[in-house]
Amino acid sequence: MKWLDQVRVTVSKKKYEKEGVFKGAIGTIILSEIRYNQFEVVFSNPDGSDYAEIEINVSDLELVKDNGLSDQSILQDLPKHDPHWWCKVEDGYILNLLGEKKNKIPYDYNS
Amino acid sequence: MNILELIGNFLKLNLGIPCDCWAIRRSRSKKNIETCKGEATYDEATNTCAHCVALNQTIFKGNNLPMFKHFRCKCLWIPTQLNNVILDFPQDKITKYLLYEPNKFAMMRSMGYNKENANEIYEKISKEVSKGFLNNQYQLKSFNNHGQHIQINFILDGKNEHSHELFNCHTGCVVWPNGKIKIATPLIKD
Ligand SMILES: [Zn+2]
Numbered sequence: 001m002k003w004l005d006q007v008r009v010t011v012s013k014k015k016y017e018k019e020g021v022f023k024g025a026i027g028t029i030i031l032s033e034i035r036y037n038q039f040e041v042v043f044s045n046p047d048g049s050d051y052a053e054i055e056i057n058v059s060d061l062e063l064v065k066d067n068g069l070s071d072q073s074i075l076q077d078l079p080k081h082d083p084h085w086w087c088k089v090e091d092g093y094i095l096n097l098l099g100e101k102k103n104k105i106p107y108d109y110n111s
Numbered sequence: 112m113n114i115l116e117l118i119g120n121f122l123k124l125n126l127g128i129p130c131d132c133w134a135i136r137r138s139r140s141k142k143n144i145e146t147c148k149g150e151a152t153y154d155e156a157t158n159t160c161a162h163c164v165a166l167n168q169t170i171f172k173g174n175n176l177p178m179f180k181h182f183r184c185k186c187l188w189i190p191t192q193l194n195n196v197i198l199d200f201p202q203d204k205i206t207k208y209l210l211y212e213p214n215k216f217a218m219m220r221s222m223g224y225n226k227e228n229a230n231e232i233y234e235k236i237s238k239e240v241s242k243g244f245l246n247n248q249y250q251l252k253s254f255n256n257h258g259q260h261i262q263i264n265f266i267l268d269g270k271n272e273h274s275h276e277l278f279n280c281h282t283g284c285v286v287w288p289n290g291k292i293k294i295a296t297p298l299i300k301d
Contacts, residue, residue, distance in 0.1 A: 004207045028212050030295075035150065042296075048218020049299055067207050076201045079148035 001058065001089040003032035003074050006065040007041060009056060016060075019052045026064055027052075032077040034058060034086040034094060037109045058089045059109055071097050117190055120173065124188035130173030134188040135289075136166045143167040143288045144258045151256040159185075161256045168288035169259065172247040177259045196241050199293040205233045209297050218300050223273030231270075236297055239265040240282050244292060249284075258285040260295070267298075 001007055005028070009016060012023040020043075021027075027043040030053065038055040045051055075097055078085045083097035092106030105111035123130040140159035144151050144167070151165035159167070162179055163186050170193050171177065180186070206229050209215050219225075224232055243249055243263035252260040262281050269276035283296035 004203060004211075006212065028208060030208075031149075033149070044212070044214040046214055046217065047300070048215050048221075050296065067211065069203060069207060073201070073203050073207075076203070080145075082148075 001029065001039070001061060001063050002067075002069060002087060003029055003077055004067045004069055005029050005063055006067070007039070007056075007061040008064050009041075009060060010062050011060045013060065016054060016056065019054045021052050021054060021056075032074050032085070032087050033079060034089075037094065057109075058094060059107070061089075120190040121188075124173050124176075124190065127178065130190075132173045132190045133170055133193040134173045134176060135168060135170045135191040136176075136186055136188055138163045138167045138186045140164055140167055144169075144285075145288050145291070149257060151258070162254070165254075165256050165258050169286045170288075170290050171259075171286065175247055175249065175251065177251060177254055179254060193245065193290050195290070196244050197289075197291045198237055198240060199287065199291060200233075200237060200240075200297075202229075202233055204294065204297045205229050205236075219298075221273075222267060222276070222278050222300065223270035225271065228270055232298070235267065236282055236294070239263065240284060240292060240294060243282075244284075252283070258287065258293075260285055264301070267300075 006026055009021060009023055009025045025043055027041040029039045030042040031040040038057050041056050042050050042053040074087055075081055086094045086096050086102050088095045094102035094109055103109050103111045120130050120132045124134050138159050139157040140154040142154045142164045144165050151161045153161050154164055210219055210226050210229055240263050249261040249263050252262050261284050264281045267278045267280045279301040281299050285293040285295055287293050
């Protein structure tokens, strides 16, 4: 999972539901960087308007469609174009563009 | 601006009286939303709150600026000039989002836009945002430690089977320091 990929919310949580985002909702990762283990995800209506833009824990998301963006493109959007930012989730690891892993144990993002 | 005009504008800006000049907000902090990489935080060195850091060095029109102030706030608005804006707007937001995500793409198709019109729509949004900001045609929206959000409304010409039609649209942006505008939501059809 990374910037502009389509993702699905896999859990029901009050903090998402009060923003109108329920389990199964599909949205787009709209900011490239991961902050506090969260992606910023935007959810839109069939007419293209947005009904929510919220931060969602990476552990509460699954990939729906990979947008195929290159690392170079992600770097363009990262704050200060800094490759150290955590910005991808692959096989249970939060990664940066240098290939470094944030967590030690896969799928345990606080490890 | 002569010196009297400058002083007059300075007083108006800081007394909350609408003023026609551009104004840059200054706190004592060296931090701003850009040095904080998009999420403003408290500055211990100068005891500046995250909200004032988020607005530090941003430029707005003197009659359309965020009124955020707090008890013992040391921030000031200083008259300045603004002749152009710098956009933070990666092209992928068009090619890999607006013309790609199914709901957004359906919205673009309803105005006649296709994937081959990516450059044109990118240029159009860039032009309208720059023009809208410089002409004071922006609306202040939410404000938090991610910055002051604004909305810019414009009319978009339809394309292909929808050429000859006009559509009311808007773009959502965040105001960054020194005339930088970060485009958050590239296009919404109203
Ligand atoms: Zn202040």
